[in-house]
Amino acid sequence: MSTSPEPLVFPPDFLWGTATAAHQIEGGNINSDWWVFENKGDSSVAEPSGDACDSYNRWEADLDLVASMGLQSYRFSIEWSRIEPEEGRYSFAERDHYLQICKGARARGLLPVVTFHHFTSPRWFAERGGFEWSEAPERFARYVSFVAETLGPEIALACTINEPNIVAFMGYGFGAFPPGIVNDFERVRSVNATLLEAHHQAVTALRNAPGVFPIGLTLSMAELIALDGGEEARDDFQEMMEDCYLRELQDDDFIGVQCYTRFFFNHGGLSLGSPGTRSTPMGYEFWPNCVEATVRRAAAMTGLPIVVTENGVSTTNDQERIEYLDGALRSLHRVLREGVDVRGYFCWSLLDNFEWAFGYQQHFGLVSVDRSTFVRTPKPSADFYGSVAKSRTLGGAPRWRESS
Numbered sequence: 001m002s003t004s005p006e007p008l009v010f011p012p013d014f015l016w017g018t019a020t021a022a023h024q025i026e027g028g029n030i031n032s033d034w035w036v037f038e039n040k041g042d043s044s045v046a047e048p049s050g051d052a053c054d055s056y057n058r059w060e061a062d063l064d065l066v067a068s069m070g071l072q073s074y075r076f077s078i079e080w081s082r083i084e085p086e087e088g089r090y091s092f093a094e095r096d097h098y099l100q101i102c103k104g105a106r107a108r109g110l111l112p113v114v115t116f117h118h119f120t121s122p123r124w125f126a127e128r129g130g131f132e133w134s135e136a137p138e139r140f141a142r143y144v145s146f147v148a149e150t151l152g153p154e155i156a157l158a159c160t161i162n163e164p165n166i167v168a169f170m171g172y173g174f175g176a177f178p179p180g181i182v183n184d185f186e187r188v189r190s191v192n193a194t195l196l197e198a199h200h201q202a203v204t205a206l207r208n209a210p211g212v213f214p215i216g217l218t219l220s221m222a223e224l225i226a227l228d229g230g231e232e233a234r235d236d237f238q239e240m241m242e243d244c245y246l247r248e249l250q251d252d253d254f255i256g257v258q259c260y261t262r263f264f265f266n267h268g269g270l271s272l273g274s275p276g277t278r279s280t281p282m283g284y285e286f287w288p289n290c291v292e293a294t295v296r297r298a299a300a301m302t303g304l305p306i307v308v309t310e311n312g313v314s315t316t317n318d319q320e321r322i323e324y325l326d327g328a329l330r331s332l333h334r335v336l337r338e339g340v341d342v343r344g345y346f347c348w349s350l351l352d353n354f355e356w357a358f359g360y361q362q363h364f365g366l367v368s369v370d371r372s373t374f375v376r377t378p379k380p381s382a383d384f385y386g387s388v389a390k391s392r393t394l395g396g397a398p399r400w401r402e403s404s
């Protein structure tokens, strides 16, 4: 008789959630730099964000979905360009909008995890030079203070800047994000430094705000593997993308790890995917085990508690999403068992949404969204993930095997 493997049990206080970002779901963020970037005649973005998921109006339905899945937390972001559409002109009404979302989450038993910058900046800020402007850190911190004045008491966990390394790399190295500059790695490095300073100033602003909540930044990480001769290229990439941040976060309360895949390096540099590996529509290798490698490295380098603030997969085959999440949670369980201090996991994403340069062509959601009626329909993966979260247990045989 075959016996089922022991179920994997997660700690009782482990936080289960799902994440979104304002520009990817709200719609109509006309005052942001991304809106300008998407709508330029020669834009490289697949399609503009337009109405997105209309979550600016439908946020209550979104919170209902998160609660009905049995999760305990919702990570969302504040759109700076709504709060400060013109330099120095702050909107009390927009701040109240986000306060209502925090309160709405709490009313449904969900802990609000608030991100203050998720890739988008106001147009006026971009015109001043964005995170190349010497006053950028201070201006960002000023906006953060204004928001936290009223939201502070409601916040469960604050993320200052989402993936600053991606803002710098995609904006100045790869050119897929505003301002669309390619191969200027000096600027990538200096924008990284300014973003880090903006983070530090935001931490101070949040510590001076009402409320008591852990504060950290969320970093894009990947399992980075050097093949023969690829060590130097791997180390350079790791320094520019990860270590220059990880070394400087000791005074934070946690670090948010966000990971989707692994990358290989050979003597020629980064080699996307290896022949024969399974890949996803993002062009990433299907590699849920990236969770343990990234979490281990973030913990070892920072000594901070970890929250996996994003992990997931783009696929139109929802069984494949279940397979990915199953693999990722097993990977997460292995690091927990090693004693690494991981406090929570947030699946990216609640909704199929605007995936930046890819437009609506990627499907990361646990819930699909009709593009003209905005009707939300949970997928089987929402049930799967919700039932793991509710029972804090992952049973059955692994659905993903490395050789498959």
Ligand code: FCB
Pocket: 021, 024, 162, 163, 166, 220, 258, 310, 348, 355, 356, 364
């Ligand atoms: C991360 C971003 C998030 C989403 C996922 C797929 O880099 O933080 O907004 O685009 O990737």
